[in-house]
Amino acid sequence: ADLAAKRMAWVAQVIAVRDGKDRAAFAELFGYFAPRVKSFLMKSGASPDLAEECTQEVMATLWNKAHMFDPTKASVSTWIFTIARNRKIDMLRKQRRPEPEELPWGPEAEPDQVDAMGLQQETEQLGRALATLPVEQRKLIERAYFGDLSHSEIAAETGLPLGTIKSRIRLALDRLRHAMK
Amino acid sequence: MSKIKHHLTEPLLMGYAAGTLPEAFNVVVATHISMCDDCRAALAEYDAIGGEVMVSSDPVEVAEASLAATLALIDQGFADQDRPVRKSVGSIIPQPLQDYVDGDIDSLKWRKIGGGVSQLVLDTSADATVRLLRIPGGTAVPDHGHNGTELTLVLQGAFVDEQDRFGAGDVEVANEELHHTPVAEQGADCICLAATDAPLRFNGIVPRIAQRFIGI
Ligand SMILES: [Zn+2]
Ligand SMILES: [Zn+2]
Numbered sequence: 001a002d003l004a005a006k007r008m009a010w011v012a013q014v015i016a017v018r019d020g021k022d023r024a025a026f027a028e029l030f031g032y033f034a035p036r037v038k039s040f041l042m043k044s045g046a047s048p049d050l051a052e053e054c055t056q057e058v059m060a061t062l063w064n065k066a067h068m069f070d071p072t073k074a075s076v077s078t079w080i081f082t083i084a085r086n087r088k089i090d091m092l093r094k095q096r097r098p099e100p101e102e103l104p105w106g107p108e109a110e111p112d113q114v115d116a117m118g119l120q121q122e123t124e125q126l127g128r129a130l131a132t133l134p135v136e137q138r139k140l141i142e143r144a145y146f147g148d149l150s151h152s153e154i155a156a157e158t159g160l161p162l163g164t165i166k167s168r169i170r171l172a173l174d175r176l177r178h179a180m181k
Numbered sequence: 182m183s184k185i186k187h188h189l190t191e192p193l194l195m196g197y198a199a200g201t202l203p204e205a206f207n208v209v210v211a212t213h214i215s216m217c218d219d220c221r222a223a224l225a226e227y228d229a230i231g232g233e234v235m236v237s238s239d240p241v242e243v244a245e246a247s248l249a250a251t252l253a254l255i256d257q258g259f260a261d262q263d264r265p266v267r268k269s270v271g272s273i274i275p276q277p278l279q280d281y282v283d284g285d286i287d288s289l290k291w292r293k294i295g296g297g298v299s300q301l302v303l304d305t306s307a308d309a310t311v312r313l314l315r316i317p318g319g320t321a322v323p324d325h326g327h328n329g330t331e332l333t334l335v336l337q338g339a340f341v342d343e344q345d346r347f348g349a350g351d352v353e354v355a356n357e358e359l360h361h362t363p364v365a366e367q368g369a370d371c372i373c374l375a376a377t378d379a380p381l382r383f384n385g386i387v388p389r390i391a392q393r394f395i396g397i
Pocket of ligand 2: 325326355361
């Protein structure tokens with residue numbers, strides 16, 4: 001269970017921000033996530049200055065949208081990633097981001113603690129699976145998420161045949177998705 | 182929603198999660214996910230992978246005053262623009278699509294493009310295009326090949342081509358290898374959302390000429 005303890009602490013911090021406008025909890029989240037959001041944005045092609053500005057906006061959005069966070073639907077790392085990704089599309093690509101229609105709310109008003117814990121554990125397992133992927137598979141997954149490089153551009157750059165790149169990504173995704181089951 | 186048979190592919194779901202697809206493709210993906218619980222669940226996994234890729238990346242030092250600047254932003258009331266939430270209840274146009282069109286199917290500004298087919302091109306970034314197509318039952322879209330990727334999502338009715346039958350919620354992913362002649366099933370108009378990142382390759386001379394005017 002302590003595998004997911006760090007992640008449950010993030011959940012508690014977001015909830016403290018949501019319910020208590022707790023600046024100390026926000027500072028904890030900021031300390032961990034801001035340098036990683038900035039890294040993601042820079043690897044996605046943002047200049048350091050733009051990435052810094054964008055990171056501050058991502059973290060401010062976290063504060064503003066804390067009321068929309070549901071720990072039974074997404075872990076904190078996933079949720080912040082989606083905020084950062086949308087900000088990246090907006091700022092770097094100047095595009096709108098169409099989002100799927102929200103599912104209607106179910107009867108449960110308070111998120112279930114057991115469900116939330118289960119999701120944090122699955123995400124922890126996913127994180128571990130990613131860390132233990134063969135290095136060439138992990139690099140391809142990272143590039144797919146960070147970069148705007150298409151598979152054929154990666155092929156041209158690495159000299160790997162397109163088929164090899166596609167099958168490595170597929171293999172890696174199979175392992176990662178399996179880790180969440 | 183009736184049982185959906187044809188779903189988004191792995192690269193499309195991953196590209197949507199990563200934020201690397203053209204806006205036109207994102208419209209199709211978001212609209213399909215609004216109709217499909219399977220792909221919604223799959224997307225949650227791709228988003229989770231994105232989150233773990235992000236947290237496992239080497240942290241980059243933020244500016245010294247970064248936290249203070251962020252708190253100042255919050256105090257100034259910084260808000261990420263929230264989309265107005267529109268309900269799609271009773272409409273065949275799911276919400277992500279309603280953000281791009283004004284009104285419901287019969288009140289849209291359809292333009293005839295020949296052969297009884299009408300279209301409405303949505304306003305997206307220029308790296309790909311997406312349009313609504315309205316094809317009367319029994320009508321065929323001229324046979325064509327593809328220079329890139331074409332996504333066709335059925336919203337109402339159905340069409341049949343050399344691959345299979347595609348009903349409401351189904352998405353067909355066509356690429357360079359596929360040459361097809363989609364035909365709308367008899368009955369209600371087939372209304373679909375079609376995105377392409379390269380011009381289609383029509384065989385007939387008439388559609389080739391028409392292509393210059395309709396921009397497919
Ligand atoms: Zn689906
Ligand atoms: Zn086609």
